[in-house]
Amino acid sequence: MMPVDHLLILGAGLFVIGFIVVTTRKNAIAVLIGIELMLNAANINLVVFSRFDPDFLQGQVFALFVITVAAAETAVALAIVLKVYRHFKTADLDKISELRG
Amino acid sequence: MIELQDLISPTDYDPMINWILLLLGIPLLSFISSLFIKKNAPIWSTFLLLVNTGIAIFMAFSFWYGDSVSIKGVWFTLGDTVMSYSFYLDRLALLMIALVNLISFLVHVFSMEYMKSDRNKPRYFAYLGLFTFSMLGIVLFHNLLLMFIFWELVGFTSYLLIGFWFEKKTASLAANKAFIMNRIGDAGMLTGLMILFAQFSTFDLEAVKALMIFSEIEDGNWVAHFTNNGQEVMNSLDGRWLSAAGIALFCGAVGKSAQFPLQVWLPDAMEGPTPVSALIHAATMVAAGVFLLARVFVLLDAQALEVVAIVGAITAFMAAIAALSQFDIKKVLAYSTISQLGYMVMAIGVGAYSAGLFHLVTHAFFKAGLFLCAGIIIHQLHKLHSDEIKFNEQDIRVMGGLRLKMPVTFLCFLICSLALAGLPGFSGFLSKDAILLNATAWAEIKGGGYYIVIGLAYASVILTAIYIFRLVFLVFTRGFRLESILNKPGLMDKVKEGNLILLIPAILLAVGSISIVFGANVKAENTWFMQFITNPIYLVPESYAAFSLVDLSEATIKSLHGWVAIVSISLAVGGLVISYFLYRPISKKALIFQDAPEPRGALGRISFNHWYQDVLYEKAIVKFIVIKGKALAWFDEKILDGFVNGLAKTQVVLAHIVRWFDKYIIDGFVHLTVSTSGRIGQATRSIQSGNVQTYILSAMILLILLLLWLMI
Numbered sequence: 001m002m003p004v005d006h007l008l009i010l011g012a013g014l015f016v017i018g019f020i021v022v023t024t025r026k027n028a029i030a031v032l033i034g035i036e037l038m039l040n041a042a043n044i045n046l047v048v049f050s051r052f053d054p055d056f057l058q059g060q061v062f063a064l065f066v067i068t069v070a071a072a073e074t075a076v077a078l079a080i081v082l083k084v085y086r087h088f089k090t091a092d093l094d095k096i097s098e099l100r101g
Numbered sequence: 102m103i104e105l106q107d108l109i110s111p112t113d114y115d116p117m118i119n120w121i122l123l124l125l126g127i128p129l130l131s132f133i134s135s136l137f138i139k140k141n142a143p144i145w146s147t148f149l150l151l152v153n154t155g156i157a158i159f160m161a162f163s164f165w166y167g168d169s170v171s172i173k174g175v176w177f178t179l180g181d182t183v184m185s186y187s188f189y190l191d192r193l194a195l196l197m198i199a200l201v202n203l204i205s206f207l208v209h210v211f212s213m214e215y216m217k218s219d220r221n222k223p224r225y226f227a228y229l230g231l232f233t234f235s236m237l238g239i240v241l242f243h244n245l246l247l248m249f250i251f252w253e254l255v256g257f258t259s260y261l262l263i264g265f266w267f268e269k270k271t272a273s274l275a276a277n278k279a280f281i282m283n284r285i286g287d288a289g290m291l292t293g294l295m296i297l298f299a300q301f302s303t304f305d306l307e308a309v310k311a312l313m314i315f316s317e318i319e320d321g322n323w324v325a326h327f328t329n330n331g332q333e334v335m336n337s338l339d340g341r342w343l344s345a346a347g348i349a350l351f352c353g354a355v356g357k358s359a360q361f362p363l364q365v366w367l368p369d370a371m372e373g374p375t376p377v378s379a380l381i382h383a384a385t386m387v388a389a390g391v392f393l394l395a396r397v398f399v400l401l402d403a404q405a406l407e408v409v410a411i412v413g414a415i416t417a418f419m420a421a422i423a424a425l426s427q428f429d430i431k432k433v434l435a436y437s438t439i440s441q442l443g444y445m446v447m448a449i450g451v452g453a454y455s456a457g458l459f460h461l462v463t464h465a466f467f468k469a470g471l472f473l474c475a476g477i478i479i480h481q482l483h484k485l486h487s488d489e490i491k492f493n494e495q496d497i498r499v500m501g502g503l504r505l506k507m508p509v510t511f512l513c514f515l516i517c518s519l520a521l522a523g524l525p526g527f528s529g530f531l532s533k534d535a536i537l538l539n540a541t542a543w544a545e546i547k548g549g550g551y552y553i554v555i556g557l558a559y560a561s562v563i564l565t566a567i568y569i570f571r572l573v574f575l576v577f578t579r580g581f582r583l584e585s586i587l588n589k590p591g592l593m594d595k596v597k598e599g600n601l602i603l604l605i606p607a608i609l610l611a612v613g614s615i616s617i618v619f620g621a622n623v624k625a626e627n628t629w630f631m632q633f634i635t636n637p638i639y640l641v642p643e644s645y646a647a648f649s650l651v652d653l654s655e656a657t658i659k660s661l662h663g664w665v666a667i668v669s670i671s672l673a674v675g676g677l678v679i680s681y682f683l684y685r686p687i688s689k690k691a692l693i694f695q696d697a698p699e700p701r702g703a704l705g706r707i708s709f710n711h712w713y714q715d716v717l718y719e720k721a722i723v724k725f726i727v728i729k730g731k732a733l734a735w736f737d738e739k740i741l742d743g744f745v746n747g748l749a750k751t752q753v754v755l756a757h758i759v760r761w762f763d764k765y766i767i768d769g770f771v772h773l774t775v776s777t778s779g780r781i782g783q784a785t786r787s788i789q790s791g792n793v794q795t796y797i798l799s800a801m802i803l804l805i806l807l808l809l810w811l812m813i
Contacts, residue, residue: 096791
């Protein structure tokens with residue numbers, strides 16, 4: 001069995017990568033991808049920690065739920081991105097700063 | 102104990118009130134209608150006055166023998182104090198209403214012609230109506246406060262009429278002078294009213310008299326003891342207030358009747374139209390003071406009466422001296438009026454109530470007559486005025502020889518002059534004789550220095566004869582001096598006798614100056630006047646009461662009478678003779694009179710300038726007041742205004758400081774708050790970049806920091 005540490009490092013790395021993608025990429029689609037990465041990093045953690053569960057299943061089931069919800073979320077997010085793009089004629093997040101104070 | 106409310110309680114309806122209201126109402130109607138319906142004002146108001154005179158004379162005849170009538174009512178109520186009004190008709194009042202109305206009517210008639218060419222006729226007749234109304238008010242009302250109100254009204258009308266030709270500076274100044282001098286006297290009178298009110302709590306004269314009887318002198322205090330609404334009242338004043346009240350009331354008479362030291366207004370009052378001088382400043386208004394003294398006569402104590410007598414004698418003498426050297430015909434008559442008023446006042450002062458009033462009546466006739474004659478002369482001479490001929494028609498230096506051209510006027514003037522001089526056969530003799538007799542009896546009893554008082558009175562007799570015959574000789578005898586002054590012979594032919602409207606009043610007044618009107622008698626005490634109007638008895642507490650002439654035995658009077666009559670007649674005749682030698686047509690003085698200069702000798706100057714009283718007032722009082730006024734003005738301008746201005750300046754400076762404080766401290770604080778929050782806003786808004794990625798980054802960093810903090 002792979003040691004837990006390696007898997008956690010993988011999850012953390014994946015999360016960091018996703019986070020960096022989310023914070024640095026200009027394109028909204030890319031940001032969505034980053035979010036996806038971060039969700040999956042969380043999933044990895046869930047799956048890894050389910051090893052300590054006597055049934056081995058709770059974390060994995062939860063990960064399945066996450067994947068399902070993430071899929072739905074992605075669909076909604078894509079729709080929003082599409083609407084944003086139609087509205088602002090761009091998907092560049094730097095240019096969409098309506099919340100600016 | 103006497104109850105005050107009983108004394109002033111309203112009386113039952115008396116038909117007499119209608120007569121009284123009619124008497125007062127008609128002149129008032131004349132005033133109002135002349136003022137507002139200007140058309141035909143002279144005829145209309147003269148007619149009204151004729152009606153009023155008719156009523157007055159009718160009343161005098163029908164009520165003469167009846168008892169005196171007193172009508173009282175409530176005027177107004179102030180808290181518990183009831184102010185009553187009251188009318189009182191006794192023989193004196195009846196006589197006065199007849200006299201006032203008659204002379205007023207004659208003056209109205211005379212004025213119709215005299216004021217014919219004046220534009221302001223309606224105003225003039227309105228004032229005459231108002232005057233008659235107010236004068237009748239004084240006579241009819243028997244309440245000191247109401248009398249005072251009418252007294253003031255009379256003074257005010259006199260002011261209006263003296264200043265009738267107010268375009269003339271001298272006239273308006275004379276009006277002011279008369280008014281101010283009267284005010285000084287009235288202030289005194291008001292004081293007297295207040296003293297009596299303080300003591301008796303009422304202004305009603307009858308009530309005051311009744312309460313005066315019951316007042317007493319206790320330990321030098323004057324105590325009035327009575328009940329008011331059932332409550333016992335005890336008013337006590339120092340005994341000297343009793344004299345003070347009398348003297349204060351006399352002050353009113355001093356002002357109105359032109360007594361020393363306030364008499365200076367009367368000569369100046371001659372600036373008014375001559376008929377006005379006849380009515381107001383000779384016959385009636387100036388006699389109001391004497392009338393008032395007669396009304397309060399019984400309330401005067403010995404000391405007050407003494408003051409009255411002395412002031413009267415001084416006035417009589419001073420004015421008689423002044424009348425000797427005047428050039429203005431009206432001025433001579435004015436001083437003569439003052440002098441005769443002095444006689445009346447002196448008569449009251451010595452206790453000769455009826456003699457004083459008798460002189461008031463006789464004087465009213467002959468002095469009004471003299472003034473009207475002077476008016477005729479002035480009026481007729483005025484007609485000579487043309488572009489080349491200009492002169493002062495009141496100056497006796499331009500007159501002379503008018504006897505030939507104005508025989509009727511001359512005759513009237515002569516009769517009135519004889520009456521004024523006090524020669525037997527004329528009314529003035531009777532009244533003056535009565536006064537002198539009483540004054541002599543008074544001096545006999547008092548003795549000592551009081552002989553000086555009657556000495557002045559006797560001296561005035563001779564002076565009176567001198568000055569009035571000086572006038573007669575200079576105005577009516579020798580040639581017309583204006584001819585030689587202007588070098589225009591034949592000017593005299595242009596002088597004409599006045600017409601009937603002018604002459605009839607003068608003739609009637611002259612007839613009234615003949616003694617037969619008062620009874621075919623040489624002795625004053627046998628005239629109907631002295632029979633009907635007798636000396637009353639003093640009501641003041643006994644220790645303060647003056648010696649009463651009523652107590653004088655008939656034998657004493659008889660023994661004095663012959664002597665007094667001889668002395669006064671010989672003095673009057675002596676005056677006539679002196680005057681004849683000085684001013685007869687061929688005398689030295691009459692020859693050069695046309696360019697007679699103002700007298701130069703010390704005595705002459707004193708006479709011409711009326712004892713320099715005006716100058717004294719000018720130098721001492723007026724100057725003092727002006728200096729005081731200037732000082733006050735300086736004080737006002739520099740100190741008070743300075744203070745106010747300083748206050749204002751301080752305010753402005755303070756305001757500037759406050760403004761600075763507002764601007765820099767308070768506004769600064771507000772601005773600071775604003776800019777601080779602005780800066781904070783500016784600072785914080787940069788965080789709100791609107792970039793979601795930044796938000797996430799910062800959230801994450803904070804989360805990590807939180808985790809780190811939790812772990813440590």
